[in-house]
Amino acid sequence: MKALRLDGIHQPLVLQQVPTPTPGPNQVLIQLKAAALNHRDVWIQRGQYAGLRFPCILGSDGAGVISELGEGVDEALLHQAVLINPGQHWGENPRAQSKTFTILGLPEQGTFAEYIAVPVSQVCPLPAHLSFEQAAVLPLGGATAYRAIFTRAKLQAGERVLITGIGGGVALLGMQMAIASGAEVWVTSSSPAKLARAQQLGARGGVNYKEEKWVDDLLNQAGGAFDVIVDSAAGAGFNTLLDVAAPGGRLVFYGATQGNIPEVVARKIFWKQLSVLGSTMGTEQDFADMVRLVEEKQLVPIIDEVFPLAEGENAMRRMDNGEQFGKLVLRIDV
Ligand SMILES: NC(=O)c1ccc[n+]([C@@H]2O[C@H](COP(=O)([O-])OP(=O)(O)OC[C@H]3O[C@@H](n4cnc5c(N)ncnc54)[C@H](OP(=O)(O)O)[C@@H]3O)[C@@H](O)[C@H]2O)c1
Numbered sequence: 001m002k003a004l005r006l007d008g009i010h011q012p013l014v015l016q017q018v019p020t021p022t023p024g025p026n027q028v029l030i031q032l033k034a035a036a037l038n039h040r041d042v043w044i045q046r047g048q049y050a051g052l053r054f055p056c057i058l059g060s061d062g063a064g065v066i067s068e069l070g071e072g073v074d075e076a077l078l079h080q081a082v083l084i085n086p087g088q089h090w091g092e093n094p095r096a097q098s099k100t101f102t103i104l105g106l107p108e109q110g111t112f113a114e115y116i117a118v119p120v121s122q123v124c125p126l127p128a129h130l131s132f133e134q135a136a137v138l139p140l141g142g143a144t145a146y147r148a149i150f151t152r153a154k155l156q157a158g159e160r161v162l163i164t165g166i167g168g169g170v171a172l173l174g175m176q177m178a179i180a181s182g183a184e185v186w187v188t189s190s191s192p193a194k195l196a197r198a199q200q201l202g203a204r205g206g207v208n209y210k211e212e213k214w215v216d217d218l219l220n221q222a223g224g225a226f227d228v229i230v231d232s233a234a235g236a237g238f239n240t241l242l243d244v245a246a247p248g249g250r251l252v253f254y255g256a257t258q259g260n261i262p263e264v265v266a267r268k269i270f271w272k273q274l275s276v277l278g279s280t281m282g283t284e285q286d287f288a289d290m291v292r293l294v295e296e297k298q299l300v301p302i303i304d305e306v307f308p309l310a311e312g313e314n315a316m317r318r319m320d321n322g323e324q325f326g327k328l329v330l331r332i333d334v
Helices: 039-045 132-136 139-152 169-180 192-200 214-222 235-243 266-271 284-296 309-320
Strands: 002-005 014-017 027-036 061-069 081-084 115-119 123-125 160-163 184-189 205-208 226-231 245-253 275-278 303-308 327-331
Touching: 002 309, 014 309, 027 081, 027 132, 039 309, 061 115, 061 132, 061 139, 081 132, 123 284, 132 303, 132 327, 139 169, 139 226, 139 245, 139 284, 160 169, 160 214, 169 184, 169 226, 169 284, 169 327, 184 192, 184 214, 192 205, 205 214, 226 235, 235 245, 235 266, 303 309, 309 327
Parallel strands: 160 184, 160 226, 184 205, 226 245, 245 275, 303 327
Antiparallel strands: 002 014, 027 061, 027 115, 027 327, 061 081, 081 123
């Protein structure tokens, strides 16, 4: 089969001929139709991820058709269109993943390939209202957004939410889910064009986090502070988010694109009775609940751009430069 291979840190993804995997017992072979990028892929290419191993085939998100069954798999599944849950071996504790938890695309082969073999327990039917390309953007980002917003922050309808960096894949999926669940959502972005697009999609308002007075502007615009704040930037700006949290608010973060938080002003947290929550990916239940929400609300994820698999490196550069609004997709029909 053909696959995009990464041979080392800072190397470009190159289309190569590699052996097609064989499905083992209780596994299915999937002929992938579409894959999607996550920032994780960029971190790995830059060498900024734990457990690096080269060569590797990146990609955590994928959708396709079951083309071969391993021993013990129900024959009715052959030719079924499916979505892959990239999180494996979460373990018994729904509150946190086990030490053996892995994500497709390192160490195991990822979805930037024509075929992938995965345990049958990791697939679910493709949502009927979505194309392969639309569905392929859901798994990692959708599960992460769902767990952060609903399982961890326990968002309720009618609450006021702030989602930072709305151009991001997880952020935008989270915005769609929160709005569909009856929340009032405001956003931040480095780009006025992205702020405008978010408002077209139902955000109440938004401000540019690069501007000096963004906090005052945001509080004026929103008419007050936020019950739930969702962030993946962390870094020095994290303290500012404590200022826009309402008393009793929940601040959930799932990434640290801007690095560690240099100094936390403890009083801001305890005096306002805030909950600061960390979140990573999701359990099988989070994944299933996310897919159910997408189906129930007929959500259609926002795709920034679709690239042919062979041009995956261009998609990686677009993500690395932060140019995208929503998810970057690879079409697999090589
Ligand atoms: N823990 C987990 O399970 C998990 C899962 C998924 C992602 N993550 C992490 O979460 C982060 C986002 O992932 P992604 O796949 O959604 O990436 P992405 O699509 O590349 O989005 C990154 C976005 O971050 C925003 N951003 C950058 N600097 C910011 C700042 N100072 N303040 C606010 N927003 C800022 C930008 O938004 P604008 O373009 O609007 O400015 C950018 O588009 C990455 O660090 C990733 O590793 C973690």
